[in-house]
């Protein structure tokens with residue numbers, strides 16, 4: 082019993098964390114779908130183990146997520162006119178308005194250049210590209226290093242209509258209607274593009290949509306075929322069309338051949354190097370008040386080799402939480418005048434000690450190997 086409970090709890094917490102990350106990036110549709118997933122799992126937990134003491138906490142979280150979903154929906158997250166059959170989508174694919182800029186993406190110089198070459202320049206000056214440009218762009222690399230962030234920032238950069246799809250969730254939700262939904266998604270993007278605005282269709286966790294699988298249900302095969310057909314459509318038919326399909330995956334090796342071929346451009350999003358680690362720590366550290374003068378960011382960067390960007394974000398957040406916790410341990414709740422003590426180098430060192438990188442060096446090696454074999458353009 083406790084095993085299933087544990088697994089489900091982990092799943093719920095994963096979805097919630099992802100939701101909060103998307104939320105931070107202004108990817109409301111994605112955030113909503115992940116909050117919904119977290120709610121589903123927590124509800125299931127409560128019904129499976131009605132007597133468990135944690136249920137009160139779960140219900141509390143469910144309430145919070147529901148509230149946040151309501152708020153997000155209230156912000157008019159998408160432009161309704163862009164969907165002909167809007168209600169069919171039931172909030173699953175939204176036209177997002179990302180709130181991140183190019184400069185919020187630290188490091189990744191090569192990846193940014195690759196995006197400029199394959200999306201930004203062709204969009205600005207299609208006349209410079211008589212041979213066309215890649216419409217399928219694959220961002221791959223370890224989790225938490227900026228694939229989603231970069232895709233969102235690219236959309237901001239060229240003021241593109243940004244359609245964000247979470248492959249893992251549409252596989253289950255679109256079943257039955259998947260071909261039509263895929264066709265309509267591309268149709269909408271084409272319409273937008275014909276009206277002069279570029280469109281980026283972003284598919285996160287691409288591998289769960291188009292992986293190599295042995296036992297597939299018919300629906301999945303048809304959906305995949307529809308995707309490939311649509312991708313061929315944006316490549317061949319119309320040179321002027323500015324519709325780009327950007328896919329992201331942590332598991333490039335599980336994409337199959339025919340699908341991979343359609344992603345002519347493959348961009349590796351690696352873990353941050355020394356300088357990027359320093360800049361990421363600084364960027365997120367800057368948002369905290371009261372950083373002590375002894376906090377040595379270059380030194381912290383040296384000590385955080387192997388950490389992903391999102392690990393570094395977590396480190397900064399944990400450091401902050403440590404100081405907040407101390408505050409509440411030594412002050413009464415009614416004390417509203419006292420302030421947080423400043424953050425010290427030793428706080429960072431303590432957190433780094435207990436939080437290890439989330440991606441193993443072994444796994445990192447796999448990406449390089451795959452890239453060697455499959456790099457393109």
Ligand SMILES: Nc1ncnc2c1ncn2[C@@H]1O[C@H](COP(=O)(O)OP(=O)(O)O)[C@@H](O)[C@H]1O
Pocket residue numbers: 102105106185186187188189223224225226227228229230231329350361390391392394
């Ligand atoms: N290159 C980066 N620069 C700054 N922050 C980053 C970077 N990459 C990731 N992050 C942080 O980690 C979070 C998760 O990153 P994300 O783009 O979702 O990773 P991925 O899609 O590669 O798994 C981001 O919201 C951001 O806070």
Ligand SMILES: [Mg+2]
Pocket residue numbers: 225228229230285329
């Ligand atoms: Mg991501």
